[in-house]
Amino acid sequence: MTNSIRDIAEQSQCIFIIGSNTTEQHPVIGTKIRRAKRQRGAKLIVADPRRIDIADYADLHLQHKPGTDLALLNGLMHIILRQGWEDADFIAERTEGIEELRTLVAKYTPEVASAITGVPAADLEQAARMLAENRPGSLLYAMGITQHTVGVPNVMACANLQMLLGNMGVAGGGVNPLRGQNNVQGACDMGGLPNVYSGYQRVTDPAIQAKFEAAWGVGLSPRAGLTVTEMVHAAETGQVRCLYIIGENPMTSDPDLNHVREALQKTEFIVVQEIFFSETAQFADVVLPAASFVETEGTFTNTERRIQRVRKAVASPGEAKPDLWIIDELAKRLIDLKVVEIDPDAPWADWNYAGPSDVMEEINALTPIYAGATWQRLEAGAQLQWPVPDEWHPGTPILHVGKFSRGKGRFVASDHVSPAELPDAEYPLMLTTGRVLYHWHGGEMTHRARNLAAMYPDALVEIHPKDAAKAHIGPGELLKVSSRRGEILAKAEITDRVEPGLIFTTFHFAESAANFLTNPALDPEAKIPEFKVCAVKVEKVG
Amino acid sequence: MPIHLTIDDVPITAPAGATILEAARANGIPIPTLCHHPDLKNVGACRMCVVSVKGARALQTACTTPAGEGMVVNTMSAEAVETRKFVLEMLLTDHPNDCMTCEVNGDCELQDLVYDYGVRWPEHAGKRHEWEIDPDPNPFIFIDRNKCILCSRCIRACQERQNRDVWSFAFRGFETKLVAGADQLLLDAGCESCGQCVAYCPVGALVDKMSMGKGRVSQVQKVRTTCAYCGVGCNFDLNVRDGKVIRVTSAEDAPVNGMALCVKGRYGYDYVHHRQRLTQPLVRAKWLDAETQAARLASGEWRLADQATKRLGGRVGSNGHQSPNDSFIAVDWDTALDVVAGKFAQEKAAHGGDAFAVLASAKCTNEENFLFAKFTRQLLATNSIDHCARL
Numbered sequence: 001m002t003n004s005i006r007d008i009a010e011q012s013q014c015i016f017i018i019g020s021n022t023t024e025q026h027p028v029i030g031t032k033i034r035r036a037k038r039q040r041g042a043k044l045i046v047a048d049p050r051r052i053d054i055a056d057y058a059d060l061h062l063q064h065k066p067g068t069d070l071a072l073l074n075g076l077m078h079i080i081l082r083q084g085w086e087d088a089d090f091i092a093e094r095t096e097g098i099e100e101l102r103t104l105v106a107k108y109t110p111e112v113a114s115a116i117t118g119v120p121a122a123d124l125e126q127a128a129r130m131l132a133e134n135r136p137g138s139l140l141y142a143m144g145i146t147q148h149t150v151g152v153p154n155v156m157a158c159a160n161l162q163m164l165l166g167n168m169g170v171a172g173g174g175v176n177p178l179r180g181q182n183n184v185q186g187a188c189d190m191g192g193l194p195n196v197y198s199g200y201q202r203v204t205d206p207a208i209q210a211k212f213e214a215a216w217g218v219g220l221s222p223r224a225g226l227t228v229t230e231m232v233h234a235a236e237t238g239q240v241r242c243l244y245i246i247g248e249n250p251m252t253s254d255p256d257l258n259h260v261r262e263a264l265q266k267t268e269f270i271v272v273q274e275i276f277f278s279e280t281a282q283f284a285d286v287v288l289p290a291a292s293f294v295e296t297e298g299t300f301t302n303t304e305r306r307i308q309r310v311r312k313a314v315a316s317p318g319e320a321k322p323d324l325w326i327i328d329e330l331a332k333r334l335i336d337l338k339v340v341e342i343d344p345d346a347p348w349a350d351w352n353y354a355g356p357s358d359v360m361e362e363i364n365a366l367t368p369i370y371a372g373a374t375w376q377r378l379e380a381g382a383q384l385q386w387p388v389p390d391e392w393h394p395g396t397p398i399l400h401v402g403k404f405s406r407g408k409g410r411f412v413a414s415d416h417v418s419p420a421e422l423p424d425a426e427y428p429l430m431l432t433t434g435r436v437l438y439h440w441h442g443g444e445m446t447h448r449a450r451n452l453a454a455m456y457p458d459a460l461v462e463i464h465p466k467d468a469a470k471a472h473i474g475p476g477e478l479l480k481v482s483s484r485r486g487e488i489l490a491k492a493e494i495t496d497r498v499e500p501g502l503i504f505t506t507f508h509f510a511e512s513a514a515n516f517l518t519n520p521a522l523d524p525e526a527k528i529p530e531f532k533v534c535a536v537k538v539e540k541v542g
Numbered sequence: 543m544p545i546h547l548t549i550d551d552v553p554i555t556a557p558a559g560a561t562i563l564e565a566a567r568a569n570g571i572p573i574p575t576l577c578h579h580p581d582l583k584n585v586g587a588c589r590m591c592v593v594s595v596k597g598a599r600a601l602q603t604a605c606t607t608p609a610g611e612g613m614v615v616n617t618m619s620a621e622a623v624e625t626r627k628f629v630l631e632m633l634l635t636d637h638p639n640d641c642m643t644c645e646v647n648g649d650c651e652l653q654d655l656v657y658d659y660g661v662r663w664p665e666h667a668g669k670r671h672e673w674e675i676d677p678d679p680n681p682f683i684f685i686d687r688n689k690c691i692l693c694s695r696c697i698r699a700c701q702e703r704q705n706r707d708v709w710s711f712a713f714r715g716f717e718t719k720l721v722a723g724a725d726q727l728l729l730d731a732g733c734e735s736c737g738q739c740v741a742y743c744p745v746g747a748l749v750d751k752m753s754m755g756k757g758r759v760s761q762v763q764k765v766r767t768t769c770a771y772c773g774v775g776c777n778f779d780l781n782v783r784d785g786k787v788i789r790v791t792s793a794e795d796a797p798v799n800g801m802a803l804c805v806k807g808r809y810g811y812d813y814v815h816h817r818q819r820l821t822q823p824l825v826r827a828k829w830l831d832a833e834t835q836a837a838r839l840a841s842g843e844w845r846l847a848d849q850a851t852k853r854l855g856g857r858v859g860s861n862g863h864q865s866p867n868d869s870f871i872a873v874d875w876d877t878a879l880d881v882v883a884g885k886f887a888q889e890k891a892a893h894g895g896d897a898f899a900v901l902a903s904a905k906c907t908n909e910e911n912f913l914f915a916k917f918t919r920q921l922l923a924t925n926s927i928d929h930c931a932r933l
């Protein structure tokens with residue numbers, strides 16, 4: 001997020017949520033938004049194909065068809081430019097490429113945008129006016145924007161809108177992706193990505209490569225590695241022979257699970273490090289029992305870049321061990337086996353970490369955005385949001401104040417492109433996927449939290465009364481949903497939360513995981529699969 | 543314009559708009575309260591906070607009365623103390639004498655005030671309520687209306703903080719009843735089981751159901767940590783007793799969330815003690831030396847874990863690749879780590895770094911993820927590390 005949860009909750013005049021089921025996936029942010037709306041009268045616009053909970057609180061719900069976010073955003077920008085509502089000073093001082101944007105959005109008249117998105121033109125006009133009249137406004141999005149073949153253009157369109165309105169670098173503004181998993185932000189920050197070291201330092205930058213080679217005392221690869229989805233393909237072709245999977249469950253979270261299964265079966269050697277015997281562990285050669293968060297010391301970084309302490313409260317069951325201990329033991333063994341030539345004089349060549357504070361020291365030394373987030377400060381309760389460039393720096397609650405990190409903010413405009421797979425005669429319905437309040441991700445944790453599981457025991461498919469009637473499906477009846485890639489069984493929840501022609505389900509349940517159905521088509525740049533749209537058919541079972 | 547007043551003979555400067563209560567507390571002068579909570583709007587319902595103000599004809603409720611310029615306040619006037627005692631006595635006439643077994647014993651604002659003001663249990667009270675105990679099947683929230691003091695903190699918490707408007711009072715006088723929706727079950731009244739109302743209840747009328755009988759405040763140790771579900775990063779206190787997390791409680795000073803938590807953060811912790819937790823390293827038989835394996839299995843140091851993995855919730859064999867060689871053996875750490883390191887070293891020598899791919903974890907800490915990345919790059923010599931950020 002460019003901004004903080006607090007300044008959005010307390011200072012946004014208009015909150016625009018697109019592609020985030022905030023109440024169910026980021027519940028406490030959801031309550032803060034409801035509070036902003038009801039207690040201090042902020043405007044709330046929700047754009048989502050489903051009538052999600054937060055839409056009930058909104059001034060305006062734009063129920064656009066899945067996969068038409070670009071047309072929607074371009075349509076809003078068209079109106080703003082037509083009316084002269086853009087922030088001309090901000091655009092002149094801080095951005096470039098406005099002409100390109102102007103040209104592109106010219107064709108997205110309300111009529112055109114409405115025809116593509118299914119949102120009435122009058123609602124688009126009203127939304128644009130609301131955005132223009134209530135500044136600063138913040139934009140919040142989640143996987144509903146990114147999990148498309150046009151994920152990257154979608155994100156840029158969000159940024160375009162906010163730059164156009166001059167909503168960047170101010171309290172109550174910003175472009176704010178809500179990160180899913182508790183520490184997905186931290187995992188990215190720490191270099192758990194194929195193209196960057198910690199702090200987003202590029203592996204392909206020779207100066208950065210030299211810095212880490214000097215620090216770790218080895219030669220390092222100058223080529224970006226494989227992404228999750230590419231790993232699965234490489235495992236299938238045999239290029240990747242060893243998979244080391246830590247606390248992840250690709251057997252529920254990846255697209256096209258039947259394909260993942262084949263790839264895992266073919267892999268020579270799989271190590272799974274986990275707290276439960278996951279679906280993925282079935283394919284493992286070695287399973288290492290890890291500690292849960294209540295047994296671990298360290299830090300997590302939340303969606304607003306705030307680095308916070310995690311503390312050990314109890315001992316691990318049996319012989320389960322903290323991930324830090326496990327990786328350290330493995331590293332020491334590999335060093336003994338001389339897998340690489342290490343220069344012993346390099347300052348951070350060594351392993352043998354006694355605990356997270358030792359590691360944080362190395363993170364501080366090698367990661368400019370974390371340089372001042374020392375263990376001592378965090379332990380003393382300092383509230384730090386990165387970048388924290390030095391030990392005296394108070395952290396950065398709002399990014400891009402006065403200046404974008406790359407200098408001028410660039411408008412990069414893109415045309416609407418239809419999703420990779422659309423309904424046809426054989427697969428007449430559109431499926432979109434997501435989560436529900438009581439479950440989390442593949443359900444590894446929530447299915448074992450007794451009462452959460454009791455609250456939402458079965459996989460459900462939301463289907464509109466009209467589609468249910470057509471297929472002769474009654475409430476709670478079992479139905480089979482199939483796509484070109486697979487099929488699942490789940491119970492019908494007949495509801496007008498979805499529009500006719502659209503069904504919704506989750507990936508919380510291993511046996512009926514939506515990802516047996518989803519399309520692995522990727523955004524070419526971000527390599528994010530199109531979880532939010534694929535074509536399916538439903539049949540009544542029995 | 544700051545305001546100058548005197549409270550209990552102490553000259554005090556308070557910001558404009560402050561109540562007498564806020565002015566007093568900011569200066570370390572205690573005034574007892576029940577219906578007041580700093581996060582919630584003041585309603586002046588309980589009259590516990592009454593104080594004498596010079597020149598005023600009646601006692602004033604400190605939580606709702608603004609501090610005025612030149613005001614002279616006495617928080618412990620005989621009249622105020624008597625009124626508070628009376629308020630407490632009235633509450634006790636319709637409250638069960640249950641502190642011995644009550645969940646919130648030691649963590650109850652009513653109990654503390656009754657103690658502070660030396661109020662005795664009224665043996666011969668009139669009619670007491672006999673509401674059904676725990677009438678709602680919601681698995682997270684226990685309700686005992688017999689202990690409800692009608693302070694309305696839960697109502698305001700749900701309305702102002704959670705914005706769900708579940709709770710309200712129905713009927714009047716002695717018949718006043720706290721109800722969800724139109725006297726419905728919580729879930730039917732739009733409750734999302736966030737537990738905020740429980741967290742704000744000053745007494746044992748609303749209680750975290752999952753934790754009942756597992757430990758009271760004097761028996762637990764609280765450990766501040768960060769939630770492991772979503773990226774909001776709520777902080778809370780793990781309540782630990784005998785090596786088990788028995789409850790999660792709000793931490794008022796949590797930087798992101800304050801008292802707020804969601805159902806997963808507050809009530810979704812019990813998986814950490816689930817019997818299906820992995821407790822021993824498992825290695826497929828084919829990677830173990832056959833003789834050692836036979837000997838260790840015979841001696842009981844290792845054991846065949848196929849039954850165990852089934853019990854662990856795995857479906858070993860369901861994918862048709864079950865053979866004796868594929869059995870999981872539960873082994874010691876050294877053996878498991880040696881198998882992994884040995885195989886990695888061998889593959890690295892034969893095929894180079896491109897043969898490896900690592901999935902790091904959005905559930906693990908920053909420090910652990912940093913080491914996973916270092917391990918991948920420094921020792922496996924590849925950049926093929928990723929995690930589920932995209933999924």
Ligand code: SF4
Pocket residue numbers: 683699700704706707708709728732733734735736737738739740
């Ligand atoms: S649990 Fe939350 S939503 Fe339910 S009644 Fe209490 S405060 Fe309201």
Ligand code: SF4
Pocket residue numbers: 689690691692693694695696697720742743744745747748
């Ligand atoms: S349930 Fe608790 S918070 Fe609600 S009115 Fe009764 S005593 Fe007050």
Ligand code: SF4
Pocket residue numbers: 026027028029769770771772773774775776799803804805806807808
């Ligand atoms: S308590 Fe709920 S909203 Fe807060 S971090 Fe945990 S899962 Fe997210």
Ligand code: FES
Pocket residue numbers: 574575576577578585586587588589590591592603604605606
């Ligand atoms: S605390 Fe002031 S009236 Fe209840």
